[in-house]
Amino acid sequence: MSKFDEEYFNDSSIVLEEKDLKNFWHESMKNITLGFMFTVMTFNFLWLQYILPTIGAAFLYIGFRSIRKENKSLNMAWIFSIINMIFHILNLIYINTPLSINYKNTSIMAFISTIFQVSFLIIFRKGFKNIFYRADILTKKDPILGLIIWRIIVVICGITELGEIWIISIPIIIYYFYIFRSIYKLSYKLETINYMYSEKSIRFNKKKLLCGYMIICIFIVAVCCVFSNHIKLDSIKVIPVKEFSIRNMLIDKGVPLKIVKDILDDDITILKDIINVETFSEELNFNSTSENNLNVTSIFIELKDNEMYAIEYFNFGGKGPYWQDGFAISNTWSLELINGRLLYEKEDINYTAPIPRLNGEIVTSNDMFVYTRQDNKITGVMNYPYNSKEQRGYVFYKIDIPEGTITGSNIVNYIHYNHPFRIPYTEIEKKNLMFSDNLRQHVTNFRTKSSMEFMSD
Structure with a gap:
């Protein structure tokens, strides 16, 4: 354990000091922001459409795990992050096996994915609104709501093929980066809100989880490729x-x-x-x-x-x-x-x-x-x-x-x-x-x- 952990550990939980409290909220919001940033939009080059969502799913779990005890909505968001990791593994199995050819129904999959992501974001928004309400903090902007609306617009553009028009797609991409910058800046408003940090959270190794999840995903993809790319002959x-x-x-x-x-x-x-x-x-x-x-x-x-x-x-x-x-x-x-x-x-x-x-x-x-x-x-x-x-x-x-x-x-x-x-x-x-x-x-x-x-x- 670090010097900070040894100094402030008391029974089963500790109260974070002001400096460490800022670091805690900034770290949690950074993980959540990167997690949604890598999962709600894909970049179809250099295998980034597979690498970034894998990293993003792990970041969401790490971010929501840290704050899951703040209220019921954030605990539900943490459960959603676990389901998201499982969905991502199932999606890797789907796209790396003949299932993606034999059961190709992109419209249904896109609909399910959109409903899940929008629900996830709604729960995330509710959890943070509860935090600000209890702390009596007023927020002029609602970037999480903006992200929900952005996600729905992207789906509509994909269905109607409006996204292929550059005069529409470029503003959408610019707003994509702006909205996540705004979500991360919410951490500055959370700096004064205290949080009870558990011993299990202190001992939780984020790097090991991220590396472990990446290794599991790579192993699953490798197994799917090996078993899918040799056909047994009817000789x-x-x-x-x-x-x-x-x-x-x-x-x-x-x-x-x-x-x-x-x-x-x-x-x-x-x-x-x-x-x-x-x-x-x-x-x-x-x-x-x-x-x-x-x-x-x-x-x-x-x-x-x-x-x-x-x-x-x-x-x-x-x-x-x-x-x-x-x-x-x-x-x-x-x-x-x-x-x-x-x-x-x-x-x-x-x-x-x-x-x-x-x-x-x-x-x-x-x-x-x-x-x-x-x-x-x-x-x-x-x-x-x-x-x-x-x-x-x-x-x-x-x-x-x-x-x-x-x-x-x-x-x-x-x-x-x-x-x-x-x-x-x-x-x-x-x-x-x-x-x-x-x-x-x-x-x-x-x-x-x-x-x-x-x-x-």
């Missing part, structure tokens, strides 16, 4: 192939044998009446070494009656992803997904599994200029069991080319991560990662047989 043993004639035709037209033998019979039998095949291979390197190379091959198969099919084949060798990677296929023309499989070897047995989250649909994303765009894409994710070998797979799809088509472009985005720590949890196959080091592209241009004959004439 079965590979069934020996029975169809050989079409496979032999593909081999004769230049498709590698190792690719042909991995295609399922149900897929290969669709490729009847082949008139043209084009194959494009490329090695994609995700770092400076050769350990994370991905060999990709795009095969375009033209059939009679103006039908075009494609097989996107990828082979990681023995260094495939354990944490889920993503891919997205787009084309000049519309795409129709048929099938997609992952293949790997474990304990000398070949297994196959459906590609997780494989979809052929309209994908909405934001481009580099933050404009919303919609594209017809085939998306999916890839990961493999631990200690598996020969990790590979393919996507089989149809390209709906119009009559008289000469050529077309095919773009495949591969997104790779070496770790599971992606905050918040996202379906990475649908993310726009332009200019990201985690992205590699395989771009090919295919031609129809008629265009080749025209060019040869």
Whole structure:
């Protein structure tokens, strides 16, 4: 205990002297002000939208714990600060797991969060009004009421999208800093009000609580990332192939044998009446070494009656992803997904599994200029069991080319991560990662047989 504690400790409580009383109220108001400042508004850059609310929740608990015995309202505010810490942990679990994708209802969550925060502020205001009333102190301004009104205005601006207008958003941000400065200045009016400080409060270590709460939150986020970013595959043993004639035709037209033998019979039998095949291979390197190379091959198969099919084949060798990677296929023309499989070897047995989250649909994303765009894409994710070998797979799809088509472009985005720590949890196959080091592209241009004959004439 400090010299102050030893000098003024008396039974179970002490009466603070004037100098220490000022420090007590200033410290309590500083914690409460910073707590609300970090939680009622988020800054969506450099992970501050997660770091600051975590710190803010701890500050609110520390601040209200110090003054919880002053009156019933402040004791209730302290209980609200505990609930706020629990809510924050639950929110971290929500945003770092597939729950944020499967149960995405931002309007309901925003409504609940606003009701809780406004209720918290109303109780806080009532508690301090009781303090000033008992001490017979008059206050000309009511900054806590101003904060309540500000919070409601922010919600309205978010719902109506008025907040995107700079002439409205800038005054709101300026008032944000002004109102919290005003709340902290309430501590000057509290300097003369005495407070009975308990022995437990003296021994309470604020730094340990803040660090402990931060460590717990970081641990929870890490666990969520680890368990959310590996998908258990629904694997079965590979069934020996029975169809050989079409496979032999593909081999004769230049498709590698190792690719042909991995295609399922149900897929290969669709490729009847082949008139043209084009194959494009490329090695994609995700770092400076050769350990994370991905060999990709795009095969375009033209059939009679103006039908075009494609097989996107990828082979990681023995260094495939354990944490889920993503891919997205787009084309000049519309795409129709048929099938997609992952293949790997474990304990000398070949297994196959459906590609997780494989979809052929309209994908909405934001481009580099933050404009919303919609594209017809085939998306999916890839990961493999631990200690598996020969990790590979393919996507089989149809390209709906119009009559008289000469050529077309095919773009495949591969997104790779070496770790599971992606905050918040996202379906990475649908993310726009332009200019990201985690992205590699395989771009090919295919031609129809008629265009080749025209060019040869």
